[in-house]
Amino acid sequence: MAKRDVLWPIEPHTKGKHLVLENYLAAWWPIMASSNKRVLFIDGFAGPGKYSGEEDGSPIIAMRSLLNSPRRMLRSHVQFRFIEADSTSAEHLKSLCERWKESLPPNCGLQVIPGAFDEHLTSVMDDLEKQSTALDPAFVMIDPFGVSGTPMSVVRRIFKNPRSEVLITYMYEYINRFKSTYSFEHKLDELYGCANWRQALEEIDPARRDRILFDVYEKQLRAAGARYVLRFNLFKGGRLFYALFFGTQDLTGCDKMKQAMWKVAPDGDFAFHGYHTEQLTLGLETVDFVPLMNELSGRFRNSGWVKIEEIENFVRSDETDYHSGHLKVKTLRPMESEGTILVDEKTRRRKFAYTPGTRIRFV
Structure with a gap:
């Protein structure tokens, strides 16, 4: 893969994903930061923090969303941890975060961690949990470019804390293209935490094949510790592009994430569709009930x-x-x-x- 510039243009499908994050955090921060001693936000693939058109990346969106919450609700100590494997992107993000430190409330901690998500997540959560006598609510965003570095074993570690939530980008188009490549199969075994996804390789019908891939991943998320698992599919035109999986043990969090998804209107060729009702397009002014x-x-x-x-x-x-x-x-x-x-x-x-x-x- 060719090396990206430090900043690159934002993709239309990324805008939708960021709107979901912003909508959800607008509800999450006031609830969590008002009723807990400490709250954690971890971005596992943080990027440089900006795009070439000056659009904000997910770390900036998370901090801005916190600042937009009513100050009287922000009684918790908030810890931001941004993990980024690319050293140039990590340095750029660090420079942005230095400026943001002045705007954040004094009860916020902020750290950019250069390195791979799967190598650093466990130590990050271990260190944070050692500092607290209680299990802190944690929101973990897992938004990779491909499938490397996102093994189910790491997700399982996240859910060792039952108050954790994950928002995962499932790179369907990438997975579907390379799933039959021998060298790629081991990466998918790690992604799923099992080899059951390989049943899809024997399936001729595309719809049934996709269902196997998605259903096995959902089952693995539940086995890892998620009580509720949401999936919403992003379509580009009539083609499935990627899926967003959200895992939580909290019923309110499940409902709030669905509300966040429904606020994202279709943008050009891109639109989110439901999982239980696949023909259901989210974000339209007229909704079929x-x-x-x-x-x-x-x-x-x-x-x-x-x-x-x-x-x-x-x-x-x-x-x-x-x-x-x-x-x-x-x-x-x-x-x-x-x-x-x-x-x-x-x-x-x-x-x-x-x-x-x-x-x-x-x-």
Whole structure:
């Protein structure tokens, strides 16, 4: 691979990924930095911090997002760790971070670590955990150019802290192109943490082959420690380009990430699609809620009377591409009007209200 310049033009698909990060951190910082002694943000492939058009890279986005949060909410000690393998990029990022130190609150720590992600992540987390008597919330961004240096063993180490979350770029197009190359297979064994992905090599049908590749990776993330795993596919035109995987043990984090994804509107040829409903394009002004209605009916039709809290938890989880903001007004109200749900009137104060304790039956 030809060596990049220190700064390079930002790709359209990168803009979407950065919007997801910014949207999520806008919700994450106020929650985590207001209720914990310390919070960790680790970028495993930090880059130089800027693009040639002066667009911010992920480290700057993370720091800016923190500064944009209400100061009264930022009571935690925040630790930023930016890992970058390319020495020139790391030096450029260091110079940017020196300027940013003046803007960050005094309760922030910042370090740029030159070196490979897989070689340094374990020691970074070990050192940070030794400094604290409690397990600190950690957000880890894993955004490689290819697949090297992102083994499942490192992800497993991250989830040794059950309060960790990961946002991983799964380089589908790169993996799909080279998966049959003998020298590449070992790298994929490390990426997956197993050899089960090789079942895809024997599959002729492209759709089934892709499902094997994605499903095995999802299962491995769960085995590594993620209770909830989200996947959203980025398409370029009609072609799958890459996927974003998000892993967490927190239901609120799962829901907030879905909300962040839905805020990213299609940009040119690029658009994020759902996983459970692949034809679902995220970020459009007009949203089709019929798939969510069908999912709810399929999940609860044989459950009798169900409390609204159970329905909300389903929508907040990784069992649907939709999020909690889509549930009541956009989905339950139309279903009640159409008679596809019944509501126990004794459990609510007024029609079309779904307050805590409301009981609903899907018919």
